[in-house]
Amino acid sequence: MGDRHWTVTGPLDANLQCAVCSDGLDEPRKLAGCGHYFCRSCIEAWLRTNATCPIDRHPASLGGLEQPDRLVVAMLGDLRIACSLCDFRGAQSAHQCPQFACPAPGCGFCGADNDHLLRHTERAHPALHPAPSPRARPDKSSSQLAYADQHDDHASDNLLLAGVAFAATLAGGFFLGKALANNSKKERQ
Ligand SMILES: [Zn+2]
Numbered sequence: 720m721g722d723r724h725w726t727v728t729g730p731l732d733a734n735l736q737c738a739v740c741s742d743g744l745d746e747p748r749k750l751a752g753c754g755h756y757f758c759r760s761c762i763e764a765w766l767r768t769n770a771t772c773p774i775d776r777h778p779a780s781l782g783g784l785e786q787p788d789r790l791v792v793a794m795l796g797d798l799r800i801a802c803s804l805c806d807f808r809g810a811q812s813a814h815q816c817p818q819f820a821c822p823a824p825g826c827g828f829c830g831a832d833n834d835h836l837l838r839h840t841e842r843a844h845p846a847l848h849p850a851p852s853p854r855a856r857p858d859k860s861s862s863q864l865a866y867a868d869q870h871d872d873h874a875s876d877n878l879l880l881a882g883v884a885f886a887a888t889l890a891g892g893f894f895l896g897k898a899l900a901n902n903s904k905k906e907r908q
Pocket residue numbers: 737738739740741742744745757758761
């Protein structure tokens with residue numbers, strides 16, 4: 720179900736299993752009200768036609784999806800997975816999918832999924848994350864991830880990647896400008 724691109728091949732702890740697709744949590748999201756976890760694509764699809772948690776029927780909405788706790792991300796990193804996009808087999812944390820390559824010039828980083836790529840670009844290339852567009856919430860804590868969550872999932876992936884690619888072009892110019900500035904400084908000394 721959804722747009723997941725990998726499946727678990729090894730043992731799967733029930734706590735790391737999505738109740739909708741029965742596979743390991745893919746881009747996990749937490750429901751604010753009850754704290755249950757699901758794959759992003761699974762829970763977004765469910766909440767388009769339901770207003771409750773699939774497990775305990777606690778009231779839920781697309782706006783109430785939260786980022787996963789670090790511990791969950793770390794535990795998911797230990798899962799043995801197989802990727803259908805790049806034929807990778809091994810620990811999820813070692814998965815570097817060419818499908819989620821960093822758009823920054825010369826970087827070479829590949830993420831395991833969109834979440835992973837965004838965590839990288841936010842940390843390594845802050846210039847790729849300019850001021851949020853007028854449609855995003857203005858508060859600083861809402862990252863590009865939260866912005867993506869407010870939109871249809873297929874559209875958001877494309878929008879997001881287009882945005883990152885566009886920002887990369889800008890950032891490329893910025894880095895180049897800086898490098899040139901540094902060079903001319905050196906020449907003057
Ligand atoms: Zn799922």
